[in-house]
Amino acid sequence: MQPLDASFLDRQGGAVVLIVDDVPDNLAVLHDALDESGYTVLVATGGEAALARAAQALPDIVLLDAMMPGMDGFEVARRLKAGAATAHIPIIFMTGLTETEHLVAALEAGGVDYVTKPIKPKEVLARMGVHLGGARRARETAQHAGQARNALDAFGYASITVRVADGRLLWQTPLARELLARYCGPGWHQQVPPDVAEWLRRVHGIAHTLHEPPRFALEQGARRLAFHLHQQTGDGAEGDGEWLVVMREESDVAAIEAMSLSFKLTAREAEVLYWVAKGKINRDIGDILGASPATVKKHLERVYAKLGVETRTAAAGMALGRLRQLQPGFLA
Known part of the structure; x- marks a missing residue:
């Protein structure tokens, strides 16, 4: 038929x-x-x-x-x-x-x-x-x-409506279905994964008191699927509400390349600055990049010079500002 x-x-x-x-x-x-x-x-x-x-x-x-x-x-x-x-x-x-x-x-x-x-x-x-x-x-x-909600898909913003009490998916756009399957497996078409449901229950009761409620991300290599609350659509009672949640796929690789072009940095300098913006210390950055902390420090000094700043905090602030332009809702 x-x-x-x-x-x-x-x-x-x-x-x-x-x-x-x-x-x-x-x-x-x-x-x-x-x-x-x-x-x-x-x-x-x-x-x-x-x-x-x-x-x-x-x-x-x-x-x-x-x-x-x-x-x-x-x-x-x-x-x-x-x-x-x-x-x-x-x-x-x-x-x-x-x-x-x-x-x-x-x-x-x-x-x-x-x-x-x-x-x-x-x-x-x-x-x-x-x-x-x-x-x-x-x-x-x-x-x-x-x-x-479907119009959001055209701009890379997938959306779902979730019931807080049990994590049931009441609505999902085609892109949302595709992203959930990619990051969580094909079985999540009626419920959100437990860690997503737990995040939603945790922030549901406090979201109205915060200017920017805590976000959540599922990591997959150099990519992540970021979740943020967009609008409450159901009963506001504790544990019984429904939320429209917007998801967006983000990529370390794309962000690093964009920062390299924006600030005229080498690929390695852009990587170092990216992880500084993510709150990593030199030892952690060295582990991620396969370099020594001393090498990371030298790259960071050149980044300071190119950005015209003198401190790690100032460099991180500039990087965060640019990353949030490139990836709205960037999770530091």
Whole structure:
């Protein structure tokens, strides 16, 4: 089946409605009534088909039969509400069950309303009208947010939305998925790695008190994947929030080359200055570069002369300023 283009469906008239029912007669009655009222109508006769159709078309509202063979309507609703792309879609249950516990179960599964069988099309239309205005606004908000986040990819800034309590990935752009797989392995498509989750839990409660919350990086040779908090998107309660986190891949090699050009340094002088900006002492820099501390000191003296400074602190300050221009959010 070819994926449905939700934007194409929207242009065909009124709201897009997905009807899910395993009884053909019920589908026919509702389809005709809704079609005559100007809605674009999609149908599914089972749970799996409903989930696939909802993911493809992103309907404005779902009319969902509670009792179906195989996957019942309650499970379909739970899965729709668990998906980032479909969580905002209102669900109206259609049920012949009138006991309180069944109606409560429908609402707990994610339904916003219910109608009882036998179905009365006028009642269904009235209930739909109550929920569609808010649903359309929620959908547009979700689409705009998705477009904005995906736009970050074009500039090398991948973004994810993470739930603080359990590290669950609620949203990720294509570049984010690629970077997480490269640095963490292919299994991290639903959860962030434990060390990233721990960093997020640690800074979540204090982020609002800090001008620049602590950042985090995953190292991979001369490259690193840097994470920083961008915007809180969920509940602000301790441990229960959601954050939009921006990631960017950074490279020692690229930064060193850029500093060499910026300050007219040799490759080795640029390396020494780079590691000074990272807070390394001469002995550590020597270990990294395979040179003695005395050699590092000589290179550093030439760096001072070219930068027109006299102290390690001044040289590091100039280097940090340039690195933060080259790599916003540079982690010293």
